[in-house]
Amino acid sequence: MTTIPARNSTREWQALDRAHVHPFTDHAALHKVGPRVIARAEGTYLYDSEGEKLLDAFAGLWCVNVGYGRKSIAEAAYKQILELPYYNTFFKTTHPPAAELSRTLVDMTPEHFTHVFYGQSGSDANDTIVRMVKSYWNLKKQPKKKTIISRINAYHGSTMVAASLGGMSYMHELADLPLPGFVHIRQPYWYGEAGDLNPQDFGRLCAKALEDKILELGAENVAAFIGEPIQGAGGVIIPPQNYWPEIQKICKKYEILLIADEVICGFGRTGYWFASEYYGIEADFMTLAKGITSGYIPLSAIMVSGRVAEVLTGMGDFAHGFTYSGHPVACAVAIENIRILKDEKLVERVHSETGPYLTKKMQEFLNHPLVGEVRNLGLMGAIELVKDKKTRQTFDPVGDAGTICRDHCFKLGLVMRATRDTMLISPPLTWTKADIDEWAGLAKQALDLTAKDLGVA
Ligand SMILES: Cc1ncc(COP(=O)(O)O)c(C=O)c1O
Structure with missing residues (x-):
């Protein structure tokens, strides 16, 4: 049986991948750092080619509703x-x-x-x-x-x-x-x-x-x-x-x-x-x-x-x-x-248990100096990062704060997406309250580090 060759170096995959035109990607920026190679996944965790474990709070691309690894x-x-x-x-x-x-x-x-x-x-x-x-x-x-x-x-x-x-x-x-x-x-x-x-x-x-x-x-x-x-x-x-x-x-x-x-x-x-x-x-x-x-x-x-x-x-x-x-x-x-x-009654669980719990955890972020608004329905949510909470003034240029926060998330082992300066969450529907707690802890750390970088207290 042919399988994808088990290369043992991230660099080898990155070199091969230079022949690849990626969707929604700035290729000059990509080639400076090389792509992150996601090698496998299980449940709600991704593992990259360096063996690092990431909590996927984005269900791939809003899609892995039942989680990874379903035999x-x-x-x-x-x-x-x-x-x-x-x-x-x-x-x-x-x-x-x-x-x-x-x-x-x-x-x-x-x-x-x-x-x-x-x-x-x-x-x-x-x-x-x-x-x-x-x-x-x-x-x-x-x-x-x-x-x-x-x-x-x-x-x-x-x-x-x-x-x-x-x-x-x-x-x-x-x-x-x-x-x-x-x-x-x-x-x-x-x-x-x-x-x-x-x-x-x-x-x-x-x-x-x-x-x-x-x-x-x-x-x-x-x-x-x-x-x-x-x-x-x-x-x-x-x-x-x-x-x-x-x-x-x-x-x-x-x-x-x-x-x-x-x-x-x-x-x-x-x-x-x-x-x-x-x-x-x-x-x-x-x-x-x-x-x-x-x-x-x-x-x-x-x-x-x-x-x-x-x-x-x-x-x-x-x-x-x-x-x-x-x-x-x-x-x-x-x-x-x-x-x-x-x-597994996953939709019912999102409706009556994990969706409302995510709302509760997200509301706690409203005290954070960077956070202007939080909103979610079920397991689909957004955290708006703003320069001034009272006036809803955005950062200039728009998008930098989101990128900084997303990069901190990655370093902390968390995948979230940023649109403008809005952090988005859309995890597998299999998430439990414990998963939401883990997410909230990591997201809080990422927000704190972002606030520090941006000089917002
Ligand atoms: C609302 C909506 N419609 C259509 C699409 C396009 O789907 P695909 O990427 O499978 O072509 C997307 C993709 O994210 C989407 O979010």
């Missing part, structure tokens, strides 16, 4: 590879894993979702949704309805269409985006942008931005609105409670399709199976990826509502699909992953 998932993949490693789902064909998973997803998602389409990533799923949205309005004989509204600072992936849906200006600059037909409105970022407004008034104002944009473009030209129930990569931005109900009303009023991108929020991250349940969102499409397989193998799924599916599946040939749509091994892994989430 039953490996066995499900192994068994499926021997049984049927590949077959496509084109041309009137299916296989047991795709059929089983489809039924499971329809049963576990909000009731109005009746159909599912598979991809490999959140990006290609969102790309596919755009295609479905356009087809839908063509079939409804409203071919002018084509513009899609999203939000500044949203993240929906990295293909040309998904990055156009996203509202990250630095991603747009890279490749002349957004493509025509994608526009962006303000985000519901209360702490950063509300000024003196209370959350309710700010929520209403941000939702009204959607109505204003629809009226500006003409409802007859607007196809859909897309949003992450809670923005993840943008900084765990938890909208005011009235925001989503208002958005839902506006979409209904102007006949705009609603897309809930649950790539991060789905599969229990917020203490609900899907954050749409928490906010009462009744979307036409729901994007799923990451937690669907806990990242063990690539898979994404698009949930389609009954009323949209009826139109799309009644149109003759749906001329769209990927070689790996509904890949049997990925579907088998997803089925086992969902079994674990259910049998």
Whole structure:
């Protein structure tokens, strides 16, 4: 059997890795230090090639919901590879894993979702949704309805269409985006942008931005609105409670399709199976990826509502699909992953035990001189680092404090992510109160060291 050669030097791997273009990486900076080589993982801990142990408070990239090292998932993949490693789902064909998973997803998602389409990533799923949205309005004989509204600072992936849906200006600059037909409105970022407004008034104002944009473009030209129930990569931005109900009303009023991108929020991250349940969102499409397989193998799924599916599946040939749509091994892994989430009652645990406990521990950071705000829903949270807590003044340049803190975390054996100067946490859903205590101790040390570096007392 071929295995990855057991090299015994981090330097050897780093040298080989110079042939690798990394995602979201400044390569000049990378080559100065060389990449950290993560060699293995178990439970909630990563081990690098130097044997150092790191507490992963980010579940890989918001995805390893059941934690690392699950033998039953490996066995499900192994068994499926021997049984049927590949077959496509084109041309009137299916296989047991795709059929089983489809039924499971329809049963576990909000009731109005009746159909599912598979991809490999959140990006290609969102790309596919755009295609479905356009087809839908063509079939409804409203071919002018084509513009899609999203939000500044949203993240929906990295293909040309998904990055156009996203509202990250630095991603747009890279490749002349957004493509025509994608526009962006303000985000519901209360702490950063509300000024003196209370959350309710700010929520209403941000939702009204959607109505204003629809009226500006003409409802007859607007196809859909897309949003992450809670923005993840943008900084765990938890909208005011009235925001989503208002958005839902506006979409209904102007006949705009609603897309809930649950790539991060789905599969229990917020203490609900899907954050749409928490906010009462009744979307036409729901994007799923990451937690669907806990990242063990690539898979994404698009949930389609009954009323949209009826139109799309009644149109003759749906001329769209990927070689790996509904890949049997990925579907088998997803089925086992969902079994674990259910049998171990991980979502319930996040909802009633570890989510509230994380809230409590995060609140303690509010006394820290660097911390302006903390927020979380379930095991998805953010700590805002500011120069002045009273005025919410940010550091200049924005981003340095976050980078300093993230680097301290690494040195202390903790993985957290920084977006601007906001520290983000999104651990495996297997975390216990003891794991949260361990995290809180390390995070406090990192905050203290960061405050010292920045001269904040
Ligand atoms: C909300 C959201 N949508 C889509 C994506 C893109 O998923 P992928 O990286 O699998 O293409 C991400 C990735 O982080 C995401 O957070």
